[in-house]
Amino acid sequence: MGLEYxxxxxxxxxxxxxxxVDLVQYGQFGKEVDVQQLGQFKELVEEHPMCAGCFMAYFIRVFYAALPKPEDTIVIGTAGCARLxxxxxxxxxxxGNYGDTNAVASGLKRALNIxxxxxxxxxxxxxxxGGLIDIGFGMTMHSWFRRENFTTIMVDNEVYGNTGGQESGMSPKGVQLKMAPKGKQFEKINAVELAKTAGCVYVAKISPTNPKRIAKTVRRAVLAAREFGPTFIHAYTSCNIEYSIxxxxxxxxxxxxxKQDFGFYEWMTDEVKEFFEQLERAPQEVKA
Amino acid sequence: MYYVAEVNEADCAKYNCKQCVLFCPEPNTLMYHDKNHVAWVNFPRCKGCAICVYVCSDLLKRNCIQMVMVKAGD
Structure with missing residues (x-):
């Protein structure tokens, strides 16, 4: 990894x-691209087998365009749709094995620092x-308790989409799924509040309706993780197959x-807020 | 045979809006021509979800994209 490679x-x-060749000549390596330029440069992510109309695929597309330094980034995933x-x-x-993504990321980040x-x-x-809040819950929480410097993004489709439609902890209460015919008996887990309590320095909740806002959120989460500690984004990425959309x-x-329950929410510690105020004000001062 | 999106370039060029490109879930598929200011579809990559049609017709009322049937070899 790195530009020379x-x-x-x-x-x-x-x-x-x-x-x-197109990726190197017309891609985003070594330059900052604006997400509004999507469709005018060669994107990092290529053809993939995710379903037609999948909004998790859409979120991933914008995520890659938003990375501040893709040539110096490593992404960790696990079983589930996103890895496709x-x-x-x-x-x-x-x-990573199912559930241990945040443990792998902790070791990797420390190794990279050395x-x-x-x-x-x-x-x-x-x-x-499933990977982060159900099966990976323990390792996710402990990486936050340890204040590891990396970003965790949960692409929440509210179901185990790969394995036939079992309910997850993030499925909304009462929802009936193919493998949960009685309807879910419990409330959706409040992952955002858990992240705040566990020590994340930047937490956001987002529905992918505005590419510019997704990009700004991803960028902020990555930059805050570099400097201060763990960051978390909870993104709604519907499963159009299991929810029949x-x-x-x-x-x-x-x-x-x-409008219902995924309104944009962003929270950060005071020091992170101060950091972004300085960082995002700087270019305007140069322009003036 | 399957459906793909097709942009009516003459209509699209009037607007310079690019919103369909920004909401396509597939990478490197619905592209934007810098000089002609029109969106264009890389047909072999289009999965036919029609989100671009929703953006162009339902949200923006511009009706510049329609789904068309293609056959192998088209």
């Missing part, structure tokens, strides 16, 4: 696959509600849920 050695361009796209991106991806003491190396965990209505559903 991404670039093609002179003279070898004609032997490389076209998609890779995460493993198709030009960013190193590690497949190996590259003078470089910024970002570690981002992206896993589902017609593909063309997926964005409409995200907008509806945003």
């Amino acid at each position: 991404v670039r093609i050695s002179p003279g070898f361009e004609k032997y490389m696959p076209k998609d890779y 796209a995460l493993s198709q991106a030009a960013v190193p991806f590690i497949y 190996r590259f003491p003078n470089k910024e190396k970002d570690v981002v965990v992206m896993a589902g509600d 017609p593909t063309e209505k997926v964005l409409e559903d995200a907008r509806k849920r945003e």
Whole structure:
């Protein structure tokens, strides 16, 4: 990882696959892209087998465009839908066993700090509600208790989508799923409050209805994790298959849920707030 | 045979809005032409979800995208 590994050695361009050459020439390595430029540069994530109209795939697409330094980032995922796209991106991806993503990320981040003491190396965990809050609950919480410097993103589809539609801790109360015919008996877990209590320095909850806001949230979470401690994003990424949402209505559903229970929420500690006030004010001062 | 999105470029060029591109779930699929200011679809990558049609027709009332049937080899 690093820019020197991404670039093609002179003279070898004609032997490389076209998609890779495009990625190096027209991609986002080594430059800051604005998410509004999507569709005008070669994106990091490639064709993947996620379902048509999947909004988890959409969130992942915007996530990669928002990474501040993709050439110096490692993404960790686990079993679940997200890994189908995460493993198709030009960013190193590690497949943790189910539930241990945050333990793997903790060790990886510490190792990177030892190996590259003078470089910024970002570690981002992206896993589902099952991987992080059900089966991975213990390791997720303990990585936050230990104040590990990496970002955790939960792409919450409110169901075990890969295995036939079992309810998860994040499924809303009362919802009937294919493998939960009685309806869920318990409330949806409040992951955001858990993250705040466990020591995260930046916490956000978001429904993917605004690409610019997703990008700003991802960027803030990655930058705050570098400097201060664990950060957490809870993203609603509906499963249109298990919740029987017609593909063309997926964005409409995200907008509806945003009004109901997934309104944008952002919380950060005072020191993180001060950090972003300085960081995000700086370019305007230069312009003036 | 399956459905893919097709952009009516003449209509699309009037608006310079690009919202469909920003909401497509697939990477490198619904692209934007910098000079002509139109969206265009990389057909082999389109999965036919029609979210772009929802954005263009239902949200923005511009009706520049429609789903069309393609056959192998088109």
